[in-house]
Amino acid sequence: MNQPTFIQLTGAILFGLAVLHTFSTKFFERLAHRQPRHAGIWHLLGEVEVVFGFWALVLMLVMFGSSGGEAAIHYIESRNFTEPLFVFAIMVIAATRPILQLAGSLVRLIARGLPLPQPVALYFLLLSLVPLLGSFITEPAAMTMAALMLRDTSLAHKPSTRLQYVTLGVLFVNISIGGTLTHFAAPPVLMVAGTWGWDLSFMLTHFGWKAAIAVALNAALATLVCQQELRQAPPPAVAEAGSAPWTLVITHLAFLALVVAFAHHPAVFMGLFLFFLGIAQAYPRHQNPLILREALLVAFFLGGLVVLGGLQQWWLEPVLMSMSSDTVYWGATALTAITDNAALTYLGSLVQGLPMDFKLALVGGAVTGGGLTLIANAPNPAGAAILKDVFTDKAIQPLGLLLAALPPTLVAALALRCL
Numbered sequence: 580m581n582q583p584t585f586i587q588l589t590g591a592i593l594f595g596l597a598v599l600h601t602f603s604t605k606f607f608e609r610l611a612h613r614q615p616r617h618a619g620i621w622h623l624l625g626e627v628e629v630v631f632g633f634w635a636l637v638l639m640l641v642m643f644g645s646s647g648g649e650a651a652i653h654y655i656e657s658r659n660f661t662e663p664l665f666v667f668a669i670m671v672i673a674a675t676r677p678i679l680q681l682a683g684s685l686v687r688l689i690a691r692g693l694p695l696p697q698p699v700a701l702y703f704l705l706l707s708l709v710p711l712l713g714s715f716i717t718e719p720a721a722m723t724m725a726a727l728m729l730r731d732t733s734l735a736h737k738p739s740t741r742l743q744y745v746t747l748g749v750l751f752v753n754i755s756i757g758g759t760l761t762h763f764a765a766p767p768v769l770m771v772a773g774t775w776g777w778d779l780s781f782m783l784t785h786f787g788w789k790a791a792i793a794v795a796l797n798a799a800l801a802t803l804v805c806q807q808e809l810r811q812a813p814p815p816a817v818a819e820a821g822s823a824p825w826t827l828v829i830t831h832l833a834f835l836a837l838v839v840a841f842a843h844h845p846a847v848f849m850g851l852f853l854f855f856l857g858i859a860q861a862y863p864r865h866q867n868p869l870i871l872r873e874a875l876l877v878a879f880f881l882g883g884l885v886v887l888g889g890l891q892q893w894w895l896e897p898v899l900m901s902m903s904s905d906t907v908y909w910g911a912t913a914l915t916a917i918t919d920n921a922a923l924t925y926l927g928s929l930v931q932g933l934p935m936d937f938k939l940a941l942v943g944g945a946v947t948g949g950g951l952t953l954i955a956n957a958p959n960p961a962g963a964a965i966l967k968d969v970f971t972d973k974a975i976q977p978l979g980l981l982l983a984a985l986p987p988t989l990v991a992a993l994a995l996r997c998l
Contacts, residue, residue, distance in 0.1 A: 590890025755949025911944025
């Protein structure tokens with residue numbers, strides 16, 4: 580491992596502080612109640628989505644002070660913010676009434692064919708079918724749909740702490756592995772698919788069928804554990820009034836498809852997104868309020884992760900590349916908990932001559948660990964931003980998420996590694 584520069588060492592320290600901060604957000608919320616005079620700043624620091632953006636700002640101030648403005652600006656401009664922008668756009672579009680109306684109708688139609696009470700069947704499908712749809716509509720879109728529908732159905736009536744965290748843990752893990760049926764939907768797969776020549780058939784044969792089994796098993800186990808509480812919940816009301824006409828549904832689907840198709844071209848998909856905002860504004864009676872605030876917070880979180888993560892290669896790459904293929908699977912799963920899984924696979928794609936078993940282990944471990952923390956997978960902050968209001972004190976405890984995600988992570992690991 581090369582001797583780190585001052586900025587690299589500072590970046591690693593601030594990254595570590597940011598990770599610790601994500602586990603300490605409840606502390607800042609308590610400070611807000613104890614010190615009402617400064618409640619605003621404590622509430623701000625208590626927002627999980629603000630954490631990495633805040634520490635990225637600290638890094639930039641240090642860089643301005645030590646290296647000068649030109650070097651700091653050059654570093655910022657060298658970062659790729661396509662993913663935060665894409666997640667912002669796809670979250671807003673996927674959460675609109677016409678899209679959710681179509682997705683909800685599809686899920687309810689299938690639920691009626693299952694030999695289960697409707698609340699139980701809906702819960703199972705939202706944790707299984709929708710995450711697998713992420714392989715086609717992208718993981719952020721699937722996360723947004725699943726989280727919104729879970730919030731308004733299974734988690735709408737003061738759910739127990741067990742139901743809250745079991746749902747969150749399984750949702751995060753299933754979204755992470757559910758995007759591996761294709762080569763264009765999961766960020767950690769996108770980072771390597773072009774470089775390594777992985778196509779649709781490769782993903783289906785090496786990852787997809789295994790992931791589908793794990794997703795179904797995780798959803799079934801969560802449903803079994805929580806079925807008593809789910810059975811007691813009243814059936815969700817289906818609001819027919821104000822339903823969007825089919826022409827508007829098709830229009831929204833077209834914008835969703837176009838944004839996905841141009842996911843690597845921010846100038847194009849952001850232009851489409853601005854056009855979409857005009858369409859949504861033109862038909863307000865067929866829209867719920869757009870989730871712009873939630874989407875912006877998630878984009879801010881991911882943007883901060885991009886800034887801080889860009890200085891972690893000096894220690895992350897040697898650690899990763901010193902492992903055997905067996906060790907790298909579990910090492911990647913563990914490292915994903917403290918850094919974005921796409922960053923891990925991207926570093927692997929930079930190394931020439933990797934054997935196939937190492938490549939499979941790296942990507943498999945990265946997607947397996949994608950549900951352990953909020954920062955492990957790009958769509959996780961989106962799900963957290965939507966669901967946190969149903970949690971106690973409107974805050975998701977990182978330790979609670981970690982413990983809840985461990986069982987479905989183990990199921991995913993066994994499926995992807997052993998089948």
